[in-house]
Amino acid sequence: MVWVYTIPSWEYPKEPITLEEFLKKAAGPHGILTTRDLDILDTLYYHRFLLNIQVAKLFFPESKTPPVKASQRMKILFDRGLVLRFRPIVSKHEGTHQFIYALSQLGYDVLFHIRKRYDKEFEDEPRWQETNNVVEMxxxxxxxxxxxxxxxxxxxxxxxxxxxxxxxxxxxxxxxxxxxxxxxxxxxxxxxxxxxxxxxxxxxxxxxxxxxxxxxxxxxxxxxxxxxxxxxxxxxxxxxxxxxxxxxxxxxxxxxxxxxxxxxxxxxxxxxxxxxxxxxxxxxxxxxxxxxxxxxxxxxxxxxxxxxxxxxxxxx
DNA sequence: AGGCCATGCATCCCTGTGTA
DNA sequence: TACACAGGGATGCATGGCCT
Known part of the structure; x- marks a missing residue:
């Protein structure tokens, strides 16, 4: 893949909801989060950045069109403010841009609140910050x-x-x-x-x-x-x-x-x-x-x- | 009702090619 | 050389069916 260097600028959702609202909605059998969503946030937490195609390979391998599935689900997570995204520039037969995703502050908070109860390692972690995503290309x-x-x-x-x-x-x-x-x-x-x-x-x-x-x-x-x-x-x-x-x-x-x-x-x-x-x-x-x-x-x-x-x- | 999935169509951007 | 256009890869979004 041939990359074109530009300054990365993360895109933020227009109307992110608050943690309180989110936890209210996330509860119950028809909550708006799935365990797969949490696994995606987990992976972003640990491995920092993922391309759409990587989300597709990891979490939608059974689908006929994994990249489509991934982009649809990631759009939902983005609209709800759980992830940030950024579209870089590539060239040479690579087609158009593919989104790069990172964990947002709300995404971290949700992950922390839902998983800390039975995942001890989170409690010992130094506090994660959204500014961790601001890095050189x-x-x-x-x-x-x-x-x-x-x-x-x-x-x-x-x-x-x-x-x-x-x-x-x-x-x-x-x-x-x-x-x-x-x-x-x-x-x-x-x-x-x-x-x-x-x-x-x-x-x-x-x-x-x-x-x-x-x-x-x-x-x-x-x-x-x-x-x-x-x-x-x-x-x-x-x-x-x-x-x-x-x-x-x-x-x-x-x-x-x-x-x-x-x-x-x-x-x-x-x-x-x-x-x-x-x-x-x-x-x-x-x-x-x-x-x-x-x-x-x-x-x-x-x-x-x-x-x-x-x-x-x-x-x- | 909302999640999940398949599908189709529009759109975007880059590249290659044909033409004047 | 400059320009227009088609093609390819990928996303965005709407729709409809099925399931819990």
Missing amino acids: SRLIHDLELNEFCITVKLECEKRGINYTWWPTRLTWQKVTPKQLMAKPYMISPDAVIRIDNSLFHVEYERSANPERFFVKTNKWKRYRSTGAWKEKWTQEPTILVVGGREPGEVKGKSRKEKSIIPLIDITLKQGLENIFFLFDEDWQNGNWVAYTVRNERVDIFNLTNLTSWDRLKLY
Whole structure:
């Protein structure tokens, strides 16, 4: 998808109703909300932004025309003030604009009021704010494409009958406090964490592929590994999965370019970081799920029975 | 009555192509 | 080169049937 950069401006409904009115109407057997609506709001809460086609894939898979269903339901949620929407500009055979949705303040309040009673994790959350949605376009696209990857893996798992878990990004952050005196705490904040069958992946979606920033990340990961800090959060060591373009991509309107992740492989090799895979957009988007290790070995991420070179090193 | 679903039609915007 | 127009992808909206 080729994006044209414009300043994102969220569209607000003309006559949103208040939380009190909403909860009155939402009650009872013929309330104006369904559990699916709540699931959609949940997904927006955890994953921030969704394209209409992504709502369609996740919540209307049985329909003959999922995008139509999705847009109809999302229009209702928008008119009632539960979501914000924004129509970006794309080009090159992509047709016309597709809506991007985000959670509104009312949507958060409704979700919080209805689900907090039996969903403990909400109570411990720092207060969410609608202004979280005001981000740079590059950040918005990054999140959308990350979600697209996670959704595509989910659908592929369903097709193959494999278990899949997609952790909400905000629940995967880990603050690591090193044991050594004077060492500063640091944050490990993956873009997403997914489990495919028995493999745990720590997903890094790299659109801008800045080598300097990546170098800093690899240092953090090495510490995270060597100190075993991952054990505080996960039952197995996560494999880092770097996802991004093999070829530099195009972005209209600004001098910004999407960069290839290939230079990052060299950095990783020189750093001696192991148990990390690289998966190219051009491959997974065409249904080819073969990732590469730093030594250019091919691995099928749906079938990781072969030992990786990292495992072999540990055995020696 | 309102939610859900299928369908049809209008409309919007981008792209490609033909013509003067 | 400039312009008009058709086609494609996607949304917006109205309608009608069925179900709870």
